[in-house]
Amino acid sequence: MRVRIAQEASVDEAEAIASALERHVPGDGHVEVYIGDADDPAVVHDLDDAPDDRDRESPPADEDLGPTARERALREEIADIREGGPEKYRRRLAEQGKLFVRDRLELWFGDTDPVPGERKADDGAATAGEGPSGLRFEDGTFANFDAWHADSPEADGESDDRLPADGLITGAAEFEGRDLHFMANDFTVKAGSMAEHGVEKFLRMQQRALKTGRPVLYLMDSSGGRIDQQTGFFANREGIGKYYYNHSMLSGRVPQICVLYGPCIAGAAYTPVFADFTVMVEDMSAMAIASPRMVEMVTGEQIDLDDLGGPEIHARHSGSADLVAEDEHHARDLVAQLVSYLPDNSDEKPPQTEGRTPAKSPDGIDGVVPQEPNRGYDMERVIERVVDADSFFELQPEYGAEILTGFARIDGRPVGVVANQPAKRAGAIFPDAARKAAEFVWKCDAFDVPLLYLCDTPGFMAGSGVEKEGILEAGKKMIYATSAATVPKQCVVVRKAYGAGIYAMSGPAYDPESTLGLPSGEIAIMGPEAAINAVYANKLSEIDDPDERERRERELREAYREDIDVHRMASEVVIDEIVPPSDLREELAARFAFYETVEKERPDKKHGTVL
Numbered sequence: 001m002r003v004r005i006a007q008e009a010s011v012d013e014a015e016a017i018a019s020a021l022e023r024h025v026p027g028d029g030h031v032e033v034y035i036g037d038a039d040d041p042a043v044v045h046d047l048d049d050a051p052d053d054r055d056r057e058s059p060p061a062d063e064d065l066g067p068t069a070r071e072r073a074l075r076e077e078i079a080d081i082r083e084g085g086p087e088k089y090r091r092r093l094a095e096q097g098k099l100f101v102r103d104r105l106e107l108w109f110g111d112t113d114p115v116p117g118e119r120k121a122d123d124g125a126a127t128a129g130e131g132p133s134g135l136r137f138e139d140g141t142f143a144n145f146d147a148w149h150a151d152s153p154e155a156d157g158e159s160d161d162r163l164p165a166d167g168l169i170t171g172a173a174e175f176e177g178r179d180l181h182f183m184a185n186d187f188t189v190k191a192g193s194m195a196e197h198g199v200e201k202f203l204r205m206q207q208r209a210l211k212t213g214r215p216v217l218y219l220m221d222s223s224g225g226r227i228d229q230q231t232g233f234f235a236n237r238e239g240i241g242k243y244y245y246n247h248s249m250l251s252g253r254v255p256q257i258c259v260l261y262g263p264c265i266a267g268a269a270y271t272p273v274f275a276d277f278t279v280m281v282e283d284m285s286a287m288a289i290a291s292p293r294m295v296e297m298v299t300g301e302q303i304d305l306d307d308l309g310g311p312e313i314h315a316r317h318s319g320s321a322d323l324v325a326e327d328e329h330h331a332r333d334l335v336a337q338l339v340s341y342l343p344d345n346s347d348e349k350p351p352q353t354e355g356r357t358p359a360k361s362p363d364g365i366d367g368v369v370p371q372e373p374n375r376g377y378d379m380e381r382v383i384e385r386v387v388d389a390d391s392f393f394e395l396q397p398e399y400g401a402e403i404l405t406g407f408a409r410i411d412g413r414p415v416g417v418v419a420n421q422p423a424k425r426a427g428a429i430f431p432d433a434a435r436k437a438a439e440f441v442w443k444c445d446a447f448d449v450p451l452l453y454l455c456d457t458p459g460f461m462a463g464s465g466v467e468k469e470g471i472l473e474a475g476k477k478m479i480y481a482t483s484a485a486t487v488p489k490q491c492v493v494v495r496k497a498y499g500a501g502i503y504a505m506s507g508p509a510y511d512p513e514s515t516l517g518l519p520s521g522e523i524a525i526m527g528p529e530a531a532i533n534a535v536y537a538n539k540l541s542e543i544d545d546p547d548e549r550e551r552r553e554r555e556l557r558e559a560y561r562e563d564i565d566v567h568r569m570a571s572e573v574v575i576d577e578i579v580p581p582s583d584l585r586e587e588l589a590a591r592f593a594f595y596e597t598v599e600k601e602r603p604d605k606k607h608g609t610v611l
Contacts, residue, residue, distance in 0.1 A: 138171035418454070498525070
């Protein structure tokens with residue numbers, strides 16, 4: 001190799017250049033260096049002239065390599081971050097019977113069963129390198145590191161504030177054999193409050209879920225945004241407000257499941273209500289638009305947090321909670337059951353399992369259903385004779401209890417069950433029950449879960465009270481959801497199907513794959529008593545003899561019931577088939593299997609106007 005360097009260069013500089021080229025430039029080892037326009041080289045190097053290889057610095061053998069001091073220092077920093085906020089707040093969690101967030105992740109994604117206040121013995125290096133066995137990875141561990149850590153030149157050495165991971169853990173994990181995205185608030189860091197860097201992590205997690213099409217799990221325990229830092233995240237384009245935009249984009253694309261472990265106030269309370277399914281923990285969690293202190297300041301009302309937004313409020317009255325868990329372990333168990341019915345995203349089918357025989361024999365169905373249309377009974381006694389044993393997973397059991405909603409399996413195939421409950425207010429549909437059913441149908445349709453309607457209702461409730469509560473608006477939503485759903489639907493007229501109840505319960509006009517009737521079934525504008533009163537009230541009042549009047553009323557009722565009887569409906573081909581009750585499960589299994597791949601068209605439009 002020949003190299004020419006500047007005229008003013010010295011021979012020593014030429015020597016250094018030649019030596020460097022000989023060591024690092026591929027070739028035959030011969031190097032000539034010329035200074036300026038000289039004809040003869042100032043320095044000549046040959047490989048044979050090079051110093052003995054033993055004099056050269058050589059890398060250590062692979063077996064001698066190991067973690068450097070630099071790597072050990074990094075592991076110590078990670079271990080420190082995983083310790084969470086100040087120790088006094090960890091002790092406070094234990095006093096409340098709550099798990100520290102890292103222990104909570106172990107409960108969800110690990111192999112051990114952590115107990116509040118008890119910590120595994122480990123060293124910093126192990127803590128830094130290990131985590132729950134199902135934890136795939138964590139993002140943003142060093143978020144806001146420079147603001148607090150002793151190794152940061154920007155940290156205030158006099159402050160005892162700890163802000164590890166900026167109070168929010170995000171990443172990916174395996175849960176019950178399924179990969180998902182997750183976030184978890186660290187309540188030891190400023191009460192799980194949200195600030196600029198934690199917000200950025202939350203948004204990235206949501207946006208990545210849109211790309212991967214995998215479910216999202218929110219483990220919430222947050223007091224809301226850090227008010228003293230709001231300029232960094234509140235109204236920004238990529239600030240906390242983008243949470244709910246992303247929730248909206250994810251809605252119906254992937255399942256979003258939220259578990260509440262503490263007070264989620266103000267902005268933090270919107271994540272659980274945007275989620276598809278929300279679990280609250282008894283004596284632990286709450287959610288509200290404002291804290292009790294703020295409520296008192298604004299309205300003068302004095303109220304504690306549990307009465308303002310505890311599990312009882314949201315499970316029974318608002319409908320914002322789908323399930324209430326007894327403790328942290330029960331919450332995990334509930335979510336484990338829930339995800340077993342759901343696909344990863346809207347492009348996939350719900351997971352199927354091996355079929356199981358029902359808990360009770362289908363032979364008993366007809367004995368459960370009274371012939372008298374006004375006599376109450378528990379619809380769950382029908383459901384347990386139709387679906388696979390122990391597969392009915394009810395949602396919102398205390399809200400709108402006149403309608404049962406939940407997932408189940410029929411011969412291993414997931415279905416969404418919408419069933420009137422005659423044991424509650426005669427199965428009449430009240431506003432909260434209609435809203436509950438509409439939202440459940442909408443979720444089932446989003447995630448391709450077929451629908452089974454079990455109809456036994458006198459219709460929508462009437463009266464001034466329900467009109468004030470919006471019975472027409474709520475009923476509209478239920479009918480709309482049923483109409484718009486494109487998943488396979490089966491409607492069973494178990495007993496009475498009166499008024500618009502048969503519409504909301506996916507009767508013949510609502511594109512079901514089948515409308516089946518049991519021999520106890522009736523379909524009518526209204527029940528016999530109401531109909532006779534509406535049509536014949538004046539004529540009956542003209543009959544003076546009470547016995548004669550009662551006899552005539554009975555004749556009219558019997559004649560009316562013949563017109564609405566399920567046999568007349570089958571004769572007129574209003575329904576597809578009358579099914580012996582003992583055969584109902586087998587009939588439904590065959591029909592759901594047959595129509596599994598059905599595709600339905602809806603008008604081409606941007607979207608409907610019913611919300």
